[in-house]
Amino acid sequence: LDPQCERQADDGHPIVVDYGGTLLWSHRTQNIIFSGTFWGALLVIGPSMLIWHRCSPRLILLVAMISYVVVTFATPFLALHFGPIAVFSARVIMGFGEGFVVPSFNALISNWFPVEERSTALAVYTTGNQLAGAIGNPLAAALCASPFGWPGVFYSIGQFQQFIIIIYYFITAFTIIIIYHYFLLLLLKLQGV
Incomplete structure (x- = not known):
């Protein structure tokens, strides 16, 4: 925040409104930390499109989700022992994963859903953002x-x-054809054919 916009106490010192935690980082520091995710995503969004054309979007999405888990679990440790620069760096790494999420989801949706249903599938996917805010x-x-x-927030979200x-690992496939193939084999086996 602009220092001119911060409220001042009678003695001229800024009023600190916080949750009573151990990290007394300024609003500016917090904003920079939050921006790390977006900077990371911005850096890899272009290259991610080239990579998912060569690799499985299912695998890329899995790696991106794993990067989220690692950073989520590491955030309290980094914040307490290494400070805001380490947390910002971790958020940039999280952003690297996020830069791969949207192209991977788009590829999975285009392989799983007929053209008429893709907008609905995308709407269901993006609804998760609103639900995360409303519940999270x-x-x-x-x-x-x-x-x-x-720290409990980070550990519970990480779990x-x-x-x-x-x-995701056990129930997804890159295309519906693989799942359909196994389903047909199971049906044939059950019918004794």
Whole structure:
């Protein structure tokens, strides 16, 4: 924030409104940290399109999700022991993963859904952003107020991300043809053919 816009106490010092945590980082520092994800995504969005043409979007998405988990779990440690520059760097790495997410999802949607249903599939995918904000923010506030404190937010979200990765790994395929092939083989086996 612009220092001129910050509220001042009677003694002229800025009023600090915080959650009572151990990290007293300025709004400017926090904004820079949050921007790290977007800088990382911006740096790799172009190259990511070239890479997913050569590799499986399913695998690329899996690696991107794993980068999210690693950074999520590492954030409290980095913040407490190495400071804001380390957290910013971790957020840039998270952004590298994010830069691969949208092209990978688009490729998966184009391979799984007929043309008429792709907009619906994309709407369901993007609804996750709104749900994350609607559910995640109150949950994060509750965790911050709990005995786990703010690190509990990162650890619980990291565990949830691990759960999603495991489900994703076992139930997805790059194209529906692979799943359909196994389904047909199972049907033939059940019919004794």
